[in-house]
Amino acid sequence: xxxxxPCRPQENLQPGCCDEAPALxxxxxxxxxxxxxLETLQAVKGHMLEAMAxxxxxxxxxxxxxxxxxxxxxxTPDGTEKGDFLVVELRRRHVRxxxxxxxGDGNQSPQLRDRLFDMPEDVTQGKGExxxxxxxxxxxxxxxxxxxxxPQQRLPLGFVFPFSCRQTRLDQGELIAWSKGFRxxxxxxxxxxxxxxxxxxxxxxxxxxVIALMNNTVxxxxxxxxxxxxxxxxxxxxxxxxxxxxxEGRLVEMAEETSRRMCVNTEWGSFGDDGALSDILTPYDQCxxxxxxxPGEKRFEKLIGGLYLGEIVRHVLAKLATEGELFGGSGVPIxxxxxxxxxxxxxxxxxxxxxxxxxRGTLQALGLAPSEQDCCHVQQVCRAVVTRAAGLCAAGLAAxxxxxxxxxxxxxxxxxxxxxxxxxxxHARFGEILQRVTKLLAPECVATLVPSADGGGRGAxxxxxxxxxxxxxxxxxxxxxxxxRLGPTDLQRVQALMRREMxxxxxxxxxxxSSVxxxxxxxxxTPDGTExxxxxxxxxxxxxxxxxxxxxxxxxxxxASEIYAIPLAVMQGTGEALFDHIIDCIMDxxxxxxxxxxxxxxxxxxxxxxxxxxxxxxxxxSWTKGxxxxxxxxxxxxxxxxxxxxxxxxxxxxVVAVVNDTVxxxxxxGYDDPSCEIGLIVGTGxxxxxxxxxxxxxxxxxxxxxxxxxxxxxxxxxxxxxxxxFTDFDQLVDEKTINPGKQRFEKLISGMYLGEIVRHxxxxxxxxHILFRGxxxxxxxxxxxxxxxxxxTIEIDGLALRQVRGVLRDLELDASFEDSVLVREVCxxxxxxxxxLCAAGLAAVVEKMRESRGLAQLAVTVGVDGTLYKMHxxxxxHLQRTLRDLAPNCTVTFxxxxxxxxxxxxxxxxxxxxxxxxxxxx
Ligand code: ADP
Ligand code: MG
Numbered sequence: 001x002x003x004x005x006p007c008r009p010q011e012n013l014q015p016g017c018c019d020e021a022p023a024l025x026x027x028x029x030x031x032x033x034x035x036x037x038l039e040t041l042q043a044v045k046g047h048m049l050e051a052m053a054x055x056x057x058x059x060x061x062x063x064x065x066x067x068x069x070x071x072x073x074x075x076t077p078d079g080t081e082k083g084d085f086l087v088v089e090l091r092r093r094h095v096r097x098x099x100x101x102x103x104g105d106g107n108q109s110p111q112l113r114d115r116l117f118d119m120p121e122d123v124t125q126g127k128g129e130x131x132x133x134x135x136x137x138x139x140x141x142x143x144x145x146x147x148x149x150x151p152q153q154r155l156p157l158g159f160v161f162p163f164s165c166r167q168t169r170l171d172q173g174e175l176i177a178w179s180k181g182f183r184x185x186x187x188x189x190x191x192x193x194x195x196x197x198x199x200x201x202x203x204x205x206x207x208x209x210v211i212a213l214m215n216n217t218v219x220x221x222x223x224x225x226x227x228x229x230x231x232x233x234x235x236x237x238x239x240x241x242x243x244x245x246x247x248e249g250r251l252v253e254m255a256e257e258t259s260r261r262m263c264v265n266t267e268w269g270s271f272g273d274d275g276a277l278s279d280i281l282t283p284y285d286q287c288x289x290x291x292x293x294x295p296g297e298k299r300f301e302k303l304i305g306g307l308y309l310g311e312i313v314r315h316v317l318a319k320l321a322t323e324g325e326l327f328g329g330s331g332v333p334i335x336x337x338x339x340x341x342x343x344x345x346x347x348x349x350x351x352x353x354x355x356x357x358x359x360r361g362t363l364q365a366l367g368l369a370p371s372e373q374d375c376c377h378v379q380q381v382c383r384a385v386v387t388r389a390a391g392l393c394a395a396g397l398a399a400x401x402x403x404x405x406x407x408x409x410x411x412x413x414x415x416x417x418x419x420x421x422x423x424x425x426x427h428a429r430f431g432e433i434l435q436r437v438t439k440l441l442a443p444e445c446v447a448t449l450v451p452s453a454d455g456g457g458r459g460a461x462x463x464x465x466x467x468x469x470x471x472x473x474x475x476x477x478x479x480x481x482x483x484x485r486l487g488p489t490d491l492q493r494v495q496a497l498m499r500r501e502m503x504x505x506x507x508x509x510x511x512x513x514s515s516v517x518x519x520x521x522x523x524x525x526t527p528d529g530t531e532x533x534x535x536x537x538x539x540x541x542x543x544x545x546x547x548x549x550x551x552x553x554x555x556x557x558x559x560a561s562e563i564y565a566i567p568l569a570v571m572q573g574t575g576e577a578l579f580d581h582i583i584d585c586i587m588d589x590x591x592x593x594x595x596x597x598x599x600x601x602x603x604x605x606x607x608x609x610x611x612x613x614x615x616x617x618x619x620x621x622s623w624t625k626g627x628x629x630x631x632x633x634x635x636x637x638x639x640x641x642x643x644x645x646x647x648x649x650x651x652x653x654x655v656v657a658v659v660n661d662t663v664x665x666x667x668x669x670g671y672d673d674p675s676c677e678i679g680l681i682v683g684t685g686x687x688x689x690x691x692x693x694x695x696x697x698x699x700x701x702x703x704x705x706x707x708x709x710x711x712x713x714x715x716x717x718x719x720x721x722x723x724x725x726f727t728d729f730d731q732l733v734d735e736k737t738i739n740p741g742k743q744r745f746e747k748l749i750s751g752m753y754l755g756e757i758v759r760h761x762x763x764x765x766x767x768x769h770i771l772f773r774g775x776x777x778x779x780x781x782x783x784x785x786x787x788x789x790x791x792x793t794i795e796i797d798g799l800a801l802r803q804v805r806g807v808l809r810d811l812e813l814d815a816s817f818e819d820s821v822l823v824r825e826v827c828x829x830x831x832x833x834x835x836x837l838c839a840a841g842l843a844a845v846v847e848k849m850r851e852s853r854g855l856a857q858l859a860v861t862v863g864v865d866g867t868l869y870k871m872h873x874x875x876x877x878h879l880q881r882t883l884r885d886l887a888p889n890c891t892v893t894f895x896x897x898x899x900x901x902x903x904x905x906x907x908x909x910x911x912x913x914x915x916x917x918x919x920x921x922x
Contacts, residue, residue: 026325027377030316033282034384038440040280041395045441047276048399052266058253065273066266068247070255071218072170073263073463074470075818076230076246078773080104081465086208087457088139088196089160089216092180092239095119095135097142100461110458115142128187132199140205151206156468158212158460159196160219162242164267170467173213180240181293212464215265216420217244219459222466224418224450231416231450233400234263234459237393237430238421239307241300243268245400248407250800260801260821268396269301277303284315291338300396304389306423310341316381317341326374327363334366347426349382389423390430394437401438401445408802413445418459420452473770477822480764483727484829488885490725491840495886497721498844502711508698515719515744516711520700521663521689522615523708523908524915526670526677531910536600538582539901541607541625541661545582547589549600550906557671561902562589575632579644587650599652601913603905606637607661609712615912618658624739625684657908660710661865662689664904665897669863671907673895676861678845679708682838682875683866685743686750688713690845693852713841714746725837729760736783745841749834751788751868759786761826771819779812786811791827792872828874835875839882846883846890858890865897 036044054060055068082104089096094116101111117138123131139157163182165173175188187195197210221234221244232246246261255262271277277299288311289295289302302308318335320326334340341362348358359375359382370378397417405413424430431449438447452459486494504510505518537548548561564585570578590596608627610618616638623633632640638655645653659667666679666689677691691706700707716722722744726734733756734740734747747753763780765771779785790811794804801820808815808823815823842862850858869875876894883892897904 026323027320027380030320031380031384034284034316034381034388036280036388036391038437041391041437041441044277044280044392044395045399045402048268048271048396049403051271051274051276052399052403055266056247056251056253056264061254065270065276066268067164067176067270068252068254069164069265069267070167070252071214071244071263071265072167072255073214073218073222073466074249074260075466076225076232077222077462077466078816080769080773081462081469083465083468084155085461085464086139086143086155086157087160087460088135088157089457089460090135090162091119093119093121095138096457097139098457098461099142099146100458102461102465110461112458113146114457115145117141124182124184126184128184128190128195129199131184131187132195133202135196136199136203139200139208140203143206154207154209156211156464157200157208158214158464159193159210160214160216160457160460161192162216164265165192165213165215167213170212170463171210179294179298212460212467214460214463215242215244217242217265218263218463219457220418220420220452221245221263221459222418222462223452223457223459224416225462229416231418232404233397233415233417233447235393235397235417235419235424236421237304237306237389237419237423240269240298240305241393241421241423242266243396243400245404247404248800250798251407260817266400269298269305271396272299273297284312284319287315288312300392303392304423306343306421306426309343309346309385309389309423311339312385313346313378313382314341316385317378320377320381326377327368327370330368334368340366343423344426346382346386347423347430349379350386350427350429355379355382386427386430387433390433391437394434395441397434397438397447398441398445401442401447405442405445411444414448415445416448416450418452419449425451476768476770477765477825480761480768481826481829484729484761484833486725486833486836491836491843491882491886494722494725494837494840495843495847498713498716498841499848501716501719501721502844502848505711506692506696506698506709511699513719515721516713516716517609517621518699519610519612519710519712520697521612521659521708521710522700523657523659523663523667523911524694524705525911526667526674526691527907527911528674528914529671531671531907531914533910533913534598534600535906535909536586536595536602537605537902537905537909538586538602539605539607539661539664539905540582541605541627541901545585546902547585548902548906549589549593549595550903550910552906552910557903559899559903559906560593562592564588570629571626572628573630575629575635575640576644576647578629578632579640580648582641583644583648583650586653587648590652597652599654601654601656601909603664603907603909604638604641604655604658605661605664605901605905606658607901610637610658610660612658612710615657615908616655624743656912657905659905659908660687660689661901661904662687662710663708663908664902665863665865665900666690666708666904667863667907667911668900668904669861669895669897671903673861673893675859675893676863676895677849678842678860678862679897679900680838680842680862680864680869681866682750682864682869684750684752685714686746686838686866687711688841688845690849692849696852711845714743714750716745716841718742718744729757729764732760733757745837749838751866753788754791754830754834754868755786755788756784757830758791758823758826759783761830762786762823765822765826771822772814773816775814777813788868789871791831792868794824794827795831796873831872831875832878835878836882839879839886842879842883842892843886843890846887846892850887850890856889859893860890861893861895863895863897863900865900870896
């Protein structure tokens with residue numbers, strides 16, 4: 001007995017009301033048949049979970065008993081909803097019309113005017129068109145009375161339609177099948193929104209737009225949501241029963257939506273139609289089912305719904321009367337008549353105080369003469385039937401809650417459950433059992449039952465208000481992001497501008513007019529694979545300073561390296577101290593590697609803009625990336641390195657080449673792929689280099705062969721040529737940098753800036769009350785709080801929104817679900833633009849190469865480096881796709897560089913040595 005439900009009916013008897021006489025045995029047996037143990041209810045919950053999973057899955061959907069219909073309601077209210085809304089609610093015998101005014105006060109006190117129209121029986125049985133005409137007429141009559149002011153005003157209408165519909169949008173849904181006694185022709189399979197809209201238009205009276213179709217269950221859920229207290233489950237226990245809940249969008253496979261949550265209408269009334277409930281069905285339930293309109297269907301509903309509870313009791317009593325257990329054997333004929341006992345009466349009889357009197361009254365009204373004990377037994381039966389219904393309802397609710405808890409990967413779920421319906425409201429005991437048993441069956445969930453004030457109607461207004469709020473927000477977001485969205489013509493223009501700047505930059509006379517410096521590197525050849533030897537390399541200007549030894553042999557390249565810190569004081573001290581420090585590091589490295597005394601050719605990767613006068617002669621034009629050592633700008637950095645070596649008495653240094661990191665990248669990829677003739681960096685900054693025909697290079701001597709040109713394309717646009725591409729957000733970012741007005745192209749593309757652009761857009765969205773509910777977020781005011789690596793995380797394909805939310809929470813940004821979706825959209829817009837602009841730049845490069853080589857088609861490889869390019873989940877894909885569109889005659893392959901700036905510098909030295917040896921001593 002220990003496993004029996006604590007609320008089994010016997011317990012609830014008044015002490016002394018009934019004696020434990022042997023004559024009770026048959027009654028007792030009937031009661032036991034109706035009593036479900038907690039174990040049984042656990043099993044029901046388990047079956048329900050299976051049925052839910054089936055209904056949600058695309059593959060299993062066809063065989064599912066619970067349809068789990070998508071509702072296209074993807075958001076619960078946040079309390080800011082306001083406006084006037086019309087609602088039409090179709091009921092079993094009525095049409096109800098409502099005018100709801102939401103005040104934006106958290107939906108606490110909506111103003112509501114409504115009217116109930118009786119619906120003649122034949123309207124529910126005739127042609128579909130007549131039903132919808134009738135509804136439209138009711139609506140017009142109602143509006144005549146309400147006098148909505150301006151007759152031209154467009155009124156949004158929500159249609160509460162409590163039948164199973166296959167929805168494809170919020171305002172579109174085909175009726176799957178009539179139920180509840182309706183059987184109008186030509187409606188099944190049709191979009192009921194269209195039918196209603198057409199009927200309203202036909203009246204030619206009011207301008208009404210049907211913008212939302214929903215079930216009453218959904219309305220119940222939505223009407224119970226208040227600010228700070230979203231309601232994510234709806235439960236209706238009325239003549240029938242049904243439920244809905246906010247499911248994870250990714251699990252709702254029948255809907256295209258993937259990113260957010262969507263309310264799913266479970267249609268749980270049909271649970272058990274495949275036999276899942278056969279263990280608990282009693283002979284009385286079988287009788288009820290046989291006498292119903294559709295035997296074998298809606299088995300769960302027939303155990304719970306108000307249409308059936310009275311009937312179940314009637315069958316139990318009839319059986320007991322037949323066996324002489326009740327009414328002295330009389331009353332059998334009257335109890336044999338369908339619907340003689342109403343569920344409402346059953347709910348009155350279960351009451352502790354007035355229940356026995358109600359039993360007596362009800363039985364006497366049927367012409368019976370019940371004894372004291374008869375009344376007592378009838379009460380016990382009524383309690384058993386209601387307790388079972390509430391217990392089953394709890395099993396269903398527990399299944400929903402556990403599903404939500406599990407799919408959200410929570411340890412504990414707190415949820416508000418909106419409840420409505422005549423059975424639920426009929427007696428407090430129903431809700432008490434529901435609450436108690438749910439807790440036992442889903443102990444990991446804390447459910448608060450919230451009785452719905454005006455389920456369908458008010459909820460429908462809220463649904464519409466949310467839909468309209470989201471639509472308005474969408475327009476604002478689109479408007480805000482529009483300047484960042486570049487079309488093909490924008491990108492072609494950027495490409496053409498880059499091409500023009502390249503030409504200007506290469507010209508001896510025009511060089512000064514261009515924002516793209518096009519610096520000659522004196523690197524005239526890429527590796528051919530015959531290079532051999534040991535080389536030293538330095539890498540200065542990336543995230544770390546490194547010294548390397550590179551061994552180039554027939555079987556490949558081997559390297560060893562050390563990272564050395566450059567203290568801030570050295571970075572920003574004197575040039576002499578900086579280069580002294582570098583020599584110290586080299587000496588330390590040589591000692592560690594056992595290279596002391598050897599003179600190896602050295603390649604120097606120096607990733608700052610330089611005017612190069614020879615392969616080993618580079619005049620620093622300006623410091624960037626936090627360096628500011630004095631006395632360096634305008635000087636040859638190789639010379640400064642040699643002078644430092646002399647000061648330090650280090651005579652084993654043979655600097656043969658100084659290169660930029662783009663060139664290093666190109667060279668290191670060129671060793672693996674000889675067609676690599678472009679280098680690209682997308683990391684902290686962005687830059688590119690490529691092999692140009694010498695005859696096109698007006699700024700370096702010679703006409704033969706090719707030379708690598710360091711474009712310094714980060715500065716593209718510094719002369720104003722990109723001004724119309726820049727958005728307000730870009731201006732804000734630029735103003736706060738240490739070099740305002742400079743490196744404008746770079747500031748649209750590279751890792752140092754993308755996060756900042758996103759942050760400024762988010763601030764604008766907060767200001768427009770679209771994000772974080774308009775609540776100011778002090779943390780978001782902090783510069784650089786939003787790092788570019790967060791874009792990579794947030795944009796990972798299929799990342800659960802919960803995780804996006806986690807990233808934002810780590811930044812102390814309290815993001816809702818919708819906020820997370822929006823933040824992701826902003827990140828996507830910013831990174832997409834960056835990739836597209838980068839592609840436009842590259843398109844100019846490859847097209848210029850193709851043309852100057854007189855080729856119809858060019859196949860070329862780009863060596864790429866930079867953490868943004870390598871780590872961002874979409875950047876490279878977008879870059880490559882856009883490049884294909886912009887330069888269709890070029891086949892461009894991308895090769896990621898492994899340690900370009902280290903290996904590359906050594907390879908420049910190696911190529912130099914190979915060529916020098918081939919040419920012999922000068
Ligand atoms: P550098 O360009 O200084 O040689 P990197 O190529 O490593 O160095 O680029 C560093 C930059 O990459 C950082 O400034 C940061 O903005 C960006 N970054 C770091 N991690 C990521 C990531 N996971 N996704 C995208 N960008 C990143
Ligand atoms: Mg780098």
